[in-house]
Amino acid sequence: MLVKFWGVHGSLPRPGPSTLKYGGNTPCVEVRCGKNLIIFDAGSGIRELGEDMVRRRRVGEIHETNITGHIFFSHLHWDHVQGFPFFAPAFQNSNEFHLYAVRGLNSTIHRIMSDQMDQPNFPITLKDMGAALFFHDLNSGDTVTIDEVVVRAERVNHPGGCFGYRVESGEKIMIYASDTEIVEEIDPRVVEFARNADLLIHDGMFTPEQYHGIGDDISRESWGHSTWEGAVRTAVAAAAKHLVIFHHGNDDATVQEIERKARERFPKTTAAYEGLEIEIY
DSSP: OEEEEEEOBOSSOOOSGGGTTTOOOOOEEEEEETTEEEEEOOSTHHHHHHHHHHHHHHTTSOOOSSOEEEEEOSOOOGGGTTTGGGOGGGGSTTOEEEEEEETTSSSOHHHHHHHHTSTTTOSSOGGGOOSEEEEEEEOTTOEEEETTEEEEEEEOSOTTOOEEEEEEETTEEEEEEOSOOOSSSOOHHHHHHTTTOSEEEEEOOBOHHHHTTTTTSOOOTTSSOOBHHHHHHHHHHHTOSOEEEESBOSOHHHHHHHHHHHHHHSSSEEEOOTTOEEEOO
8 A cells, every 4th residue: 555645734725935845735645555546635736646647647657548546535625625626637538536525514525526616716617527527425434445445434523524534455554534623632433443553644733832822812622623642642542553644734844843742752653745655565
């Protein structure tokens, strides 16, 4: 299982000199399990992934005539869907993509994708995309089987509804838990969901001081995001092997300090950055 990070920042893209080390694109994570392509979220980072896929096909690194991919959305907030209209492989007639998201919100994954590409928001409609697109609404606890890979959805703590995903390929386990609020008390559902994970990708957007509004009098409580301490507590309780702190909300210097402090409590911690590749053997 190969995991690559294309977008790691949260809430909105943050390009510029303050995010050169970790990156300013919003969430997108590519997972390769053999020939199977699985993508988590379609923030602005998916544009870079798409361009890389087109390049790899052009130079012969991708040999398939038809690319089939599965895109799992944690939820439908703007920073997790905004890159899809710029995902080049979705405009190629030979490709096929399956899109999955939470059932029971005020809108479906199909409607959100259609609306964000409707006038006056965008000049090209969803129907203009050349690839075959299939839309799937999921309930918490649902599983999707892709050849030998099993992906399970689990509701996490975020306003409006949000899923974490557990990927099992053989004996290897990866957890994608962006946009979940854990601060003081760990969430037993998430801990059990992430039990014995080889890789736990977990929201760690805020420092504890930011979460409580110390310094600017803006409390982030109930915004739906964790502190780095909440991510570490979850990793320890779940006996995860490797924690990746994700959905950054700070500049490079602060993220680097978050990583340093987290490693003091959980040594196998990495702050996600664009281009990071992790192979799970």
